[in-house]
Amino acid sequence: MEKVIVLKIICGNFDSGFSVGLQVWHDCGGFPSVDKSGYLPPHLHLEGYYFNWQTRFCRLNSPNRGEELDWGFEDDLPEQVGGDDDLEACRKFAKLLEQNMKTWLLHTVDAGWQQIREKVVEELAENKGHVRIMIQADPQLWKMPWLEWDVFDNIKYPEVGIGFSPLEYQKPKPIARSDKQGAVVRILAVFGNNENIDLEPDKQAIAQLPDVELEPLNQPSAAEVIQKLRDKRGWDIFFFAGHSQTKGNEGIIYINERESLEIGQFKEALKEAIRQGLQLAIFNSCDGLGLAQKLAALQLPVAIVMKEPVPDQVAQCFLKEFLKEYAAGAYLYTAVRRSQKCLEEFLDFPGCTGLPIICQNPAEVPPTWEELRGRKPKNFSISEPIEVSNSGSIFSDREQPAPDQLTRSPVRRHQIGWRKLGRSLAVSFAIALFVLSAQWQGKLQSWELQAFDHLMRRLPVEDIDRRLLIVGADETDLSLYGNPLPDAILTEVLEKINRYNPAAIGLNIIRDQPVENKNYSGGHDTLINHINASKNIALVCFIGNSLDNSTAPLPGLLEGNQQVGFLDVFDDRDFAPHNRLRRYLLYRSDNPVPEPTKCHTPYSLVWHLVERYLTAHHSIDLSLFHSDSKFNPVRIQTLANRSGGYQNLREYAKGNQILIRYRHTPDPNQIAHQITVRDLLEERHPFKPSRIEGKVVLIGVTAPTVQRSFSTPYGKINGLNIHAHVVSQILSSVEGELKGENKRPSIWWWPQWVNALWVLLWSSLGGMLVWLFPQPLQRWIALSGAILILYGICLWALTQGGWIPLIPPLLTLLTPTFCLTFYTFFKLKSFD
Incomplete structure (x- = not known):
């Protein structure tokens, strides 16, 4: 038997x-x-x-x-x-x-x-x-x-x-x-x-x-x-x-x-x-x-x-x-x-x-x-x-x-399973609180800014902005006309441009005293008269950080002239890696105790150029612009101490700063059509009148020996093109909203309480993965899938203008699995 x-x-x-x-x-x-x-x-x-x-x-x-x-x-x-x-x-x-x-x-x-x-x-x-x-x-x-x-x-x-x-x-x-x-x-x-x-x-x-x-x-x-x-x-x-x-x-x-x-x-x-x-x-x-x-x-x-x-x-x-x-x-x-x-x-x-x-x-x-x-x-x-x-x-x-043989063990097994889930979620919640605390103290700011730069570089490549024209004086122009460019040459440039009816002209050359040259007729007075007579021109001055370090506007402008904007930009060298330029000061806040400076204008060069373009193309009253960072119908979200990945701006958040959404062109210094001063004055190729009519024209120096370049997520970009990127960003956002198809919205971010819920959500998912997948290989496969989903959500959100934190939820996802892996490893090592 x-x-x-x-x-x-x-x-x-x-x-x-x-x-x-x-x-x-x-x-x-x-x-x-x-x-x-x-x-x-x-x-x-x-x-x-x-x-x-x-x-x-x-x-x-x-x-x-x-x-x-x-x-x-x-x-x-x-x-x-x-x-x-x-x-x-x-x-x-x-x-x-x-x-x-x-x-x-x-x-x-x-x-x-x-x-x-x-x-x-x-x-x-x-x-x-x-x-x-x-x-x-x-x-x-x-x-x-x-x-x-x-x-x-x-x-x-x-x-x-x-x-x-x-x-x-x-x-x-x-x-x-x-x-x-x-x-x-x-x-x-x-x-x-x-x-x-x-x-x-x-x-x-x-x-x-x-x-x-x-x-x-x-x-x-x-x-x-x-x-x-x-x-x-x-x-x-x-x-x-x-x-x-x-x-x-x-x-x-x-x-x-x-x-x-x-x-x-x-x-x-x-x-x-x-x-x-x-x-x-x-x-x-x-x-x-x-x-x-x-x-x-x-x-x-x-x-x-x-x-x-x-x-x-x-x-x-x-x-x-x-x-x-x-x-x-x-x-x-x-x-x-x-x-x-x-x-x-x-x-x-x-x-x-x-x-x-x-x-x-x-x-x-x-x-x-x-x-x-x-x-x-x-x-x-x-x-x-x-x-x-x-x-x-x-x-x-x-x-x-018999039924009693089938019920005892499964019930006990389910009880143990729910207890394991509770422990996993409790550990994940503790990890989330730790990560949120580190984020709040600014410990993750450096990583988060680098993640932001990485995601920016993954945005789709875009065409140049055909609403802009850049007239840049290169090394040949400076050797031909003189350095700095004489007032007579600037007058001729402005007259030539205005002949073809641009919407706005930005003269991105700091000039607080006349520059004469005997080789050219006309001079400072002619330049001032032309600027005072042309309301579509915006000049610049430099605020600086002290009275001696500031620069006054061009002398001779009419009293109460609304054509002067400042140029100040701030990189992150004091609190973030790589000294990259991510922020732009759009306008200054009201200050009952004004800082000592020769440049008293409250608005930036970009602000003036944008409002002139929108007035020319969309008949919007200028008075609508001068309140709460709003270009009707779009409100531009400005940075505060805790905004997106920034957690310790504090004194660096003075004024009304926005995050720059650079236009992802193949060459970041070719955001728009660009010609030299001599191309314009001699009206030779690539000069075309159609590239001026109704456009924003930025005039400045592009010669690398004179013009400063800034580090950005896309590499080095000269100062003239920095202003062009910001103008392009705001125009795209406003006009997209007016047309009902905003494909390039300005960058926004969540309030802190939504950010906390976002981190807690992913930490809970990390705990669930540990509970659902006890086998290490399955757990790591599931974790890899969750990371790809998180990355995809953050990248997609940035295409819609949203800066959603990537690093804090990533840490809360990974930490439970790493903790379990190391716990198991050290348990095995303890047997030796």
Whole structure:
């Protein structure tokens, strides 16, 4: 009578616990006689103990059947030469692993799990025939020392074995068995790459088997292995000895010094061999979990592999004892269990008894040696695959467990899940408060301004602004007409421009005294008369930071003249990196105690140019402009102490400053059509009258030896073009609003309370990701997706004029995952 105990670990991990189901099958077939569900709680240290044992075990001084391969451990651990220290550490962690596994399975308080455990003890105690236990779980759980489970203590048959199977499998199709001559076991034995190992004991153990038809292949080619597998007479056992390895989920065998084979490379030959009757595969080589998984997918009934790198002498001993017991008539599970016990004599390899494992299709019965010889029909099989219910238990469609078996563990699991969510959100909230505090104190200002510059550079490239014309005096103009440009030349330039009816002219040349030149007729008086008679001209003066450092307007202007604007700009050199120019002073605030200066105008050059253009094109009353930074119908948002990424402007926020939205042209110094003074005066190409009529014309010096350049998010831009960028920004915003399609709005930002909600939202998402994705890889993938979404929102908002903080929510997203990663890492390190 055969009995199968199936323990199915449905889902979960060591951080959150596992859902578990139990079924017991008898040789009567049909339905399981027992069907229970339960829950195993988290165990945060078990994987760490296994990893520490694994790494020490792989460093022990011994040739193994994978020694020349890269196992990937040395990158994570200090370089050591295997010796007494490694051996003692290996023993320590093997003992810790076994003790913790036993305690975890014994003292779990979940009622469902205790019912499962008691039922397994009962079934083992009542057993009157052969019994085997199947662990149906993710392959990572196959590595755990399940033989330490206390249910195996003091039982009548201490040689009960354990097999493993994947969670999903297919019921095998009927095998088309071929005839064979005589009662023999046909074995295809491949002896692969034997570098640094001795395969002679394996060959002798195979050759000494009774009633065997053996086909040995010594370091064969890949083609030879595939050809032999396709033998029409079929094989009972496929055996491999040599080097092997698992990469990812793929198993690789090294068949000779030059060639290797992945299971996927000869799977069709294996399928054909299985259809022809292949029952058992034995891989007496290293790291065979990848081999076992791939063979299970091909519906091979049974495979025996080594779950880790195996020392050569351990592999030789296991094979010899297993074949002796199996050929003598022991059940396959019993033969493996007895062989595992024989490995206890290798005291220098702690934990080696658990290296050989059985991987089996649970719908098949492991064949006995006699069944392989005579191909006798098997007297037992599980008739239906085990299904997974919505409740997390396992049972057949025809038989449902009692309701109380289905409710206890899920309720407890949900309670634990909600507590974990609460803890994650609480940690995320604390992180958010810390980040908001750092932001409020200005600790993140430098990063946020750099993020703003980065996003600005990612805005779509734009065409030049055809509402503007720049007349720039280059080095040739200054050498031709003189430096500074004489008043007579400026008069001629203004007269020439006004001849073609511009909307506004900005003379961006600071001049507080006449500049005469005997080579040119006319002079200062002519210049003043022309300016006083032309209301579309705006001049400049310089406010400075002291009376001596300031510059008065051009002398001779009429009393109360409204044509003078200031030019002052402020970069961020005092409190931010790169000294970049991001702010522009649009107009000065009323000050009851005026600062000592020779430049008393309250409005900037840009302000004057914009109001003249809008009056000319849209017939807007000038009086509407001089209140609250408003160009009807658009209000320009001005900077305060806490605005967007700026958190400590304080005294730097004097006046009414706006953020500059630079026009993203291919060349930031070519924001508009540009001609030289001589091009204009001589009316030669690229001069065109159509580029003046109705436009804003800015006149100034572009020669780099005279004109200062400013650092911006787009690189160096000279002062004349800085004013052109701001004029373009405001005109685009106002005219876009008037047309109902504002494609270049001026930059705005949220109030502080909205900013706080924004950061809290992303911190909550960071906590949710930690809770929803316990697996590190899944968590990092989800986190990467969230970061891309955050980045996309901030970039899209900037195209609409909105400066939404990027750095604070990014920190609150990343920090929970980093904290959990480092916590786990230091927990593992603390085991050393």
